Amino acid sequence: MVWGIHVTSNKRKKKVPSGPCKVKSLKSLRALLKRHGVNYADWGMGYTKTPQELMKEVRLGESLFLIKRGTLRRQARHSQAAITCMVDGVLYELVEDRQVFANGTVRRREGGRSVSEKIQSGESPKAAMIRGIHEELGLVDYTGVGLEREIRRPRRRSNDSAESYPGLAVDHIEFQFSWAMPLEYFCADGYVEVKRRKSTYFVWKVV
Secondary structure (H helix, E strand, C coil): CCCCCCCCCCCCCCCCCCEEECCCCHHHHHHHHHHCCCCCCCCCCCCCCCHHHHHHHHHHCCEEEEEECCEEEEEEEEEEEEEEEEECCEEEEEEEEEEEECCCCEEECCCCCCEEEECCCCCCHHHHHHHHHHHHHCCCCCCCCCEEECCCCCEEEEECCCCCCCCCEEEEEEEEEEEECCHHHCCCCCEEEECCCEEEEEEEEEC
16 A cells, blocks of 8 residues: 655745834935835936935935835825815815925925825824925915814825836825915915925916
């Protein structure tokens, strides 16, 4: 009689890493990107951002890294506001029209919220939204009066790549607000946020 031999493999399936990933320096950030096959050689061209700008976001707590099923992902929390104003019986909505970069590149915006701001470490969604209105619209004396949270749960969306950081997957967590702007803040010509690399233009459109 021939007895069958059952062979049991001692090999275990390799566990796929997951969870938060800390980055402490620009050097470690570049190493992390390289290790996960993210090519950042062309970052900083056109309207894309540089690794240095991403490292600044990490230090501010605006961006953090997660590994999900072996894939590196950036997570960013945003506060976003839909801003309207009633002028002479006509309802206007503020929209981000375009970004003009120092290198001449123009990035057109379509749809989306009037103002969007990344939430920093230790900052509440409402505080981030007020800061965004200060910085992007120049309304530095605005205290948050009339700013309403639309829904309690943030909206979540994911992409395999972000326009600012091509090739790097991203998870967005978005807190939605609305603000009926009083006439005292209304500027018919719109608003311009000027930064070193770009200027962002906000304009009014009839609803």
